[in-house]
Amino acid sequence: MxxxxxxxxxxxxxxxxxxxxxxxxxxxxxxxxxxxxxPEPVVLAGKAALEQGYTRYLPTTGLPELRVRIANYYKSRFGLALDPARVIITPGSSGALQLVMSVLIEPGESVIMSDPGYPCNRHFVELVGGKPECIPVGPETEYQLTAEMVKGALTPSTKMVMIATPSNPTGTVMSSEELEAIYTVVSEHGAVLVVDEIYQGLIYANDGSTALTFGDDMFVINSFSKYFGMTGWRIGWMVAPEAYVSAIDRLAQNIFISTSSLAQYAAIAAFSDExxxxxxxxxxxxxxxxxxxxxxxxxxxxxxxxxxxxxxxxxxxxxxxxxxxxxxxxxxxxxxxxxxxxxxxxxxxxxxxxxxxxxxxxxxxxxxxxxxxxxxxxxx
Ligand SMILES: Cc1ncc(COP(=O)(O)O)c(C=O)c1O
The missing domain is CATH 3.90.1150.10 (Aspartate Aminotransferase, domain 1)
Incomplete structure (x- = not known):
């Protein structure tokens, strides 16, 4: 503590x-x-769920219909075919981050991340006995890590590299080329890339992209909190490599049982055209x-x-x-x-x-x- x-x-x-x-x-x-x-349609869907008595536990990995909707969203926004079985619904992206750290990190292993960065990540790593390796970044790299910096920071104990794009607190976006280069460096080292895309919907220069287009063996975290305006509903998701889905399911069963059912029924409406x-x-x-x-x-x-x-x-x-x-x-x-x-x-x-x-x-x-x-x- x-x-x-x-x-x-x-x-x-x-x-x-x-x-x-x-x-x-x-x-x-x-x-x-x-x-x-x-958004009002989301609120109405939440109310309807309440009235219809959808107030019970749901499958730990989430409501099947919502997982399909999320997979379809990747298709319509990024042209990406995604197996809904890899989409896991979590209590906020905070829940997803905790699960990812718990599943991947053994005591003593380290996680590379940027400083400044989202402060909870350091704490999630420490909670599972890992070591946060916070690399100072500045305006010269748009406050983001580069493949070169990651390469220089990797050690035998590195298990994970964590990127947030756009980032909190800087709002800066990593270029796709740099992110792909980091993915390559991390994969060659045998570590795992985790990309926090919670602000993905809020990119201003273009419609943005997702790291998932580079490969399947990484974790991508997202949430209904920011772009979808649902902070207090506490619902997010991750896209996990297929090989990790059952471990995450098992762990989430123990930690959370399931994500709020009302939030899940409501979130389905977030993908309507309106x-x-x-x-x-x-x-x-x-x-x-x-x-x-x-x-x-x-x-x-x-x-x-x-x-x-x-x-x-x-x-x-x-x-x-x-x-x-x-x-x-x-x-x-x-x-x-x-x-x-x-x-x-x-x-x-x-x-x-x-x-x-x-x-x-x-x-x-x-x-x-x-x-x-x-x-x-x-x-x-
Ligand atoms: C970069 C980043 N990741 C994760 C979170 C957690 O958000 P939530 O648990 O509401 O999805 C936040 C919240 O501010 C954030 O800025």
Whole structure:
């Protein structure tokens, strides 16, 4: 437990809520979930499931119809033929990540990942006795690992290489060529590639791709949380190599039994044309927010070295404004009423120089936030 760090942003969020309770207005740029509600057809499908009494355990690997829908989604979006038997429904992608680490990692084995990166991954590795190998990455590689970096970091104890594209906290997308090169390096070493594609639906330069087009012997993680706007339903999925499906099934039977039945029935509706159209319009809205917020923050002195092509985050270098981003985050909250996430939530690679801004709120509120930050910086 000593190695499990809290989310510092949760402290800030709690403080923000306290300030709001006391009557202060707070602009939230710290929250890593879409402000858009769950699409209505999904909500209706969830209600119908409840009314029809679909409230019991389901097969551990998930509702067959949902697994087929997900496989079809890969076909329609990426032209990829995928056996639904390889799709495993999980309680959020968090559940999938836990299962993957538990199935693959023996005590003492190591997992390569980027720093900054999604903080829970380190903890999942440590929970199963593994060793996270966090490699510092910066703007010169768009905050992503490269095949060369991975090659240099591989050791006999490396069991897994973990990539998130688009990434949290940077929103940057790894090119398909680099990802394929990493896949080759990792496979040749006899390790396993795990690609977290939870923000796959939220890519702005193009429609994005999936690592699954490179081969079958990797794990791909995804979720209904972000693109599909279902964070609180707690449902995600993984696509696993066929050889691992029964081990994952066995483990998930023991840990989770099954994923929420209501969420699974509801999620089927997320693939309707109507829902996809709605989510695609939200993708456009997120891009517009990014296009507003990035130059606005740059004008205030935050350095955002590469334009992130996905997710809903800007990872900004705040060192021109403060030598302690945690302090700056906290001052912005207390004095200006703007909540942000300090870099120290995402690793040990120059966290004091960085802050994450989430554009999970509408443009007028983002503008208000920017005005407040501008006012704060002038007086501080
Ligand atoms: C990169 C990444 N992976 C996984 C998760 C977990 O999401 P969930 O369990 O809601 O699917 C998150 C949540 O913020 C994330 O940013």
């Amino acid at each position: 000593d190695n499990i760090r809290p989310f510092y942003v949760m402290e800030l969020l709690a403080r923000a809520r306290q300030l709001e309770y006391g009557g202060r207005s707070i602009i939230h740029m710290e929250i890593g979930e879409p402000d858009f509600p769950t 829902c996809i159209e709605l989510m695609e319009s939200r993708r456009v809205a997120f891009r517009e927010r990014r296009d507003y917020l990035l130059p606005a923050l740059a004008r205030l002195g935050f350095n955002i070295a590469c334009v992130p092509q996905g997710a809903f985050y800007l990872y900004a270098d705040s060192s021109k404004l403060s030598d302690d981003s945690f302090r700056l985050s906290s001052d912005l909250l207390e004095t200006a009423g703007v909540a942000t996430t300090p870099g120290k939530d995402f690793g040990d690679n120059q966290p004091e120089r960085h802050m994450r801004f989430a554009y999970t709120t509408e443009i007028p509120k983002l503008k208000e936030g920017v005005d407040r930050i501008a006012g704060f910086l002038k007086v501080s």
